[in-house]
Amino acid sequence: MKVYAFHCGGDQADLAINDPFDEHVGTKQYSPYFFYMVEHPRGRLLFDTGLHPQIRTDFAARMGGAAGAFPIEMREDGDVVGQLGQLGLRAGDVDAVVLSHLHFDHAGGLELVRHAPVYVQATELRTARNPPPYQADLYMPADFEHDLDWRLLDGDHDLFGDGTVRIVATPGHSPGHQSLVVTFAERAPLVLLGDAAYSLEKMRQRRLPAIVWSPDAMVESWERIERIERDTGAELRCTHEADYSGVPISPSAYWS
Numbered sequence: 001m002k003v004y005a006f007h008c009g010g011d012q013a014d015l016a017i018n019d020p021f022d023e024h025v026g027t028k029q030y031s032p033y034f035f036y037m038v039e040h041p042r043g044r045l046l047f048d049t050g051l052h053p054q055i056r057t058d059f060a061a062r063m064g065g066a067a068g069a070f071p072i073e074m075r076e077d078g079d080v081v082g083q084l085g086q087l088g089l090r091a092g093d094v095d096a097v098v099l100s101h102l103h104f105d106h107a108g109g110l111e112l113v114r115h116a117p118v119y120v121q122a123t124e125l126r127t128a129r130n131p132p133p134y135q136a137d138l139y140m141p142a143d144f145e146h147d148l149d150w151r152l153l154d155g156d157h158d159l160f161g162d163g164t165v166r167i168v169a170t171p172g173h174s175p176g177h178q179s180l181v182v183t184f185a186e187r188a189p190l191v192l193l194g195d196a197a198y199s200l201e202k203m204r205q206r207r208l209p210a211i212v213w214s215p216d217a218m219v220e221s222w223e224r225i226e227r228i229e230r231d232t233g234a235e236l237r238c239t240h241e242a243d244y245s246g247v248p249i250s251p252s253a254y255w256s
């Protein structure tokens, strides 16, 4: 089992995104955007798909009215095809896609892997198609309204039936948010949190970020994630954690 971390890009976001009551609100920091690939003996799956390549080539057209709100820097080759290419793979080599949720910085590459089954919570797809006003800029129909092979879930799911790659429901940031728990033969499990938290430190302090669908659901998900951590000694990784120095970044490194 191998897990690759693809560094897609990032943004210079105000600390208020992580915590509106942070004492240093008004300070900007770089927040990375990651997506991941799990190589299981029976197939390759993407956990999230990063940004659409048009974010790099024609930012204003892709983002529309939301362009001003997100100062995004997308890396060259930061998209699905570019990142897979660095490993000598093509989009067609992906066997399945799991989406933490359908915000544009996670679902942007869906169009590039239309052949693959897409595992998402049913409630997340419903929300993406009819978002609450304060999240409307985060869900972009151009990302997910394609002829996709949706596999709609209602809660947890064991992807290969062997317990090694498990989707766990972690609602809060959005109604259908889900995280991925990967188990290895010779090391502690890895929990890819997606946006279940932006920062582990803030999660530990129970300080809510700026974008929350349900505070109660988010804190319940944090308790669930910490239970998994306590029970298994798992390593936890947030997609946008500002300190990503410990992340093995593809193509030169991976978790195994």
Ligand SMILES: [Zn+2]
Pocket (backbone or CB within 6 Å): 101, 103, 173, 195
């Ligand atoms: Zn999000």
